[in-house]
Amino acid sequence: MKFEHIIFDFDSTLVGVEGIDVLAEVTLNKSKNRDGILASIKQLTTDAMSGKIAFDLALQKRISYLETDSEMIAQAAAVVFQNISPSVIKNADFFATNSKRILIVSGGFEELIWPVADKLGIPREQVYANKFIYKGTKISGVDISRWTSKAKGKYQLLKSLELKGKIAVVGDGITDIEMKEYAPEHVITFAYTEHIARPEAIKRADYVVRSVDDLTGYLQTSVLLCENINDHARKLFEAEGYRVKSLDYAPDEHELMLLIADIDILGIRSRTHITQAIIDVAPHLSHILAYCVGTDQIDFAACERKHIHISHVQYASSRSVAEIVVGSIIALARRVPTAIVSSQKGAWNKSATQSHEVRGMTVGIVGYGTIGTQVGAIAEAIGMRVLAYDLRERPTQGHVELCETLEEVLSKSDFVTLHVDGRHENKNLISTKEIAQMKQGSYLLNYSRGPVVNLDALDDALKCGKIAGAALDVYPDEPTKNGAFDFPFAQYDNVILTPHIGGSTEEAQSRIAQEVTSRCIRYMKE
Numbered sequence: 001m002k003f004e005h006i007i008f009d010f011d012s013t014l015v016g017v018e019g020i021d022v023l024a025e026v027t028l029n030k031s032k033n034r035d036g037i038l039a040s041i042k043q044l045t046t047d048a049m050s051g052k053i054a055f056d057l058a059l060q061k062r063i064s065y066l067e068t069d070s071e072m073i074a075q076a077a078a079v080v081f082q083n084i085s086p087s088v089i090k091n092a093d094f095f096a097t098n099s100k101r102i103l104i105v106s107g108g109f110e111e112l113i114w115p116v117a118d119k120l121g122i123p124r125e126q127v128y129a130n131k132f133i134y135k136g137t138k139i140s141g142v143d144i145s146r147w148t149s150k151a152k153g154k155y156q157l158l159k160s161l162e163l164k165g166k167i168a169v170v171g172d173g174i175t176d177i178e179m180k181e182y183a184p185e186h187v188i189t190f191a192y193t194e195h196i197a198r199p200e201a202i203k204r205a206d207y208v209v210r211s212v213d214d215l216t217g218y219l220q221t222s223v224l225l226c227e228n229i230n231d232h233a234r235k236l237f238e239a240e241g242y243r244v245k246s247l248d249y250a251p252d253e254h255e256l257m258l259l260i261a262d263i264d265i266l267g268i269r270s271r272t273h274i275t276q277a278i279i280d281v282a283p284h285l286s287h288i289l290a291y292c293v294g295t296d297q298i299d300f301a302a303c304e305r306k307h308i309h310i311s312h313v314q315y316a317s318s319r320s321v322a323e324i325v326v327g328s329i330i331a332l333a334r335r336v337p338t339a340i341v342s343s344q345k346g347a348w349n350k351s352a353t354q355s356h357e358v359r360g361m362t363v364g365i366v367g368y369g370t371i372g373t374q375v376g377a378i379a380e381a382i383g384m385r386v387l388a389y390d391l392r393e394r395p396t397q398g399h400v401e402l403c404e405t406l407e408e409v410l411s412k413s414d415f416v417t418l419h420v421d422g423r424h425e426n427k428n429l430i431s432t433k434e435i436a437q438m439k440q441g442s443y444l445l446n447y448s449r450g451p452v453v454n455l456d457a458l459d460d461a462l463k464c465g466k467i468a469g470a471a472l473d474v475y476p477d478e479p480t481k482n483g484a485f486d487f488p489f490a491q492y493d494n495v496i497l498t499p500h501i502g503g504s505t506e507e508a509q510s511r512i513a514q515e516v517t518s519r520c521i522r523y524m525k526e
């Protein structure tokens with residue numbers, strides 16, 4: 001979880017003692033009723049921490065038992081300093097690195113806290129605590145103008161600070177956990193149990209942590225990467241200190257709802273569907289990173305309501321898709337799929353019949369966007385005539401000829417290749433009627449989105465020879481994991497079937513991982 005501010009309690013959290021108890025021990029050393037007074041003070045501390053007695057009342061009562069002077073305070077501060085929590089010492093780097101966003105909010109006394117804050121590199125102005133009032137060198141009371149001296153003082157103090165963004169509150173007492181009431185959605189509370197486990201605090205806190213080791217796990221930004229996203233992404237996030245969990249498949253809605261609770265950044269590709277139900281149970285999610293081009297698998301309206309940023313790539317894989325498309329056009333023209341199938345069966349079938357060069361043939365591009373444009377450029381470079389049709393007015397490259405209608409591009413092309421986006425209206429964009437408009441014996445390629453082609457209509461057209469061959473990389477119902485898949489058209493030797501690998505080259509995936517991850521990290525930093 002990513003927090004803009006981390007508030008630490010002091011006594012029994014950053015240190016393993018209660019400052020006032022230490023002070024009492026030091027100052028009451030010579031008193032005859034020492035044990036009785038000590039016990040009363042300890043009882044008051046416990047009662048205040050568990051909410052049984054108002055904090056300011058307990059504080060005034062405890063101070064009234066003492067007759068302390070400045071020298072005793074120095075002695076007490078030295079004892080407190082010696083009792084810095086072991087896990088705090090162990091994680092000194094964490095405090096140094098995060099000192100700007102750490103605040104110490106304590107019902108203890110700043111004179112006892114400052115030496116520890118100095119040691120941890122937390123500026124004294126980020127320490128909010130009580131202050132003794134002196135008469136000469138003797139303590140005469142507590143500065144009651146400070147919020148921390150009052151009942152519900154920590155909560156009031158937090159209100160007065162008007163901190164922006166997410167806040168983590170870490171402490172052993174109920175007064176720490178109560179700070180959640182300031183802004184339940186933005187304040188996350190951690191009951192801290194390295195020294196003492198207070199049942200009330202544990203019951204009401206969002207999380208329970210045994211030490212700073214436990215805590216840092218939660219305070220790191222958590223990333224979940226699904227669908228075998230290139231490892232480059234994990235390495236970039238980890239280099240920034242983010243906690244990354246990777247899955248090599250697309251989790252379904254139920255599994256993602258279980259996984260998402262403490263995730264800040266979710267990385268997906270095209271097969272993980274992000275629904276309203278998932279967003280509803282993702283209190284910390286701030287970014288969805290689509291390591292792919294299409295984003296129609298994400299419920300944008302649900303994300304917008306929760307101010308979740310969505311990021312995707314526009315160009316990083318387009319070259320890979322364009323190359324495989326032109327490769328498939330050549331393979332279909334040369335009847336390579338048929339040759340592969342018969343060769344695998346042990347037949348030597350050398351023949352030029354119905355095998356053609358693509359130079360001089362016409363390719364029609366439906367959806368002349370990022371990928372369509374590159375397909376056009378490569379196809380033209382190998383001597384093909386290129387037609388393109390797009391809903392939007394698009395600038396053309398080279399000698400590409402724009403068609404006015406879908407029918408025009410379909411009726412004039414030897415190869416029709418689809419590169420439209422996955423908007424709902426594009427479902428069945430190519431069906432019986434559109435196939436009827438295509439040239440007799442032409443070819444159809446779909447590397448865009450599965451639902452764009454009606455598979456029954458294509459089946460009919462392949463059976464009757466209207467379509468001479470096809471290349472399909474995308475399907476209406478794609479599996480979410482690698483494994484068995486019942487490919488449509490597997491019985492045809494003139495259909496190239498691939499498992500949505502158009503953009504799956506190491507170059508493209510590494511570029512995508514780099515581009516999307518770095519953009520997100522930059523955003524988080526700046």
Ligand SMILES: NC(=O)c1ccc[n+]([C@@H]2O[C@H](COP(=O)([O-])OP(=O)(O)OC[C@H]3O[C@@H](n4cnc5c(N)ncnc54)[C@H](O)[C@@H]3O)[C@@H](O)[C@H]2O)c1
Pocket residue numbers: 293294295314317318321366367368369370371372389390391392419420421422426429447448449473474500501502503504
């Ligand atoms: N097979 C893969 O591995 C793979 C990889 C990357 C992208 N894709 C898919 O490829 C497709 C194209 O990607 P892109 O980056 O070029 O997208 P893009 O947004 O740059 O281009 C899509 C173009 O299609 C046009 N369009 C939409 N509907 C249309 C219609 N009915 N008729 C005509 N034009 C229409 C849009 O105006 C736009 O210009 C997307 O569906 C994307 O999801 C697949």
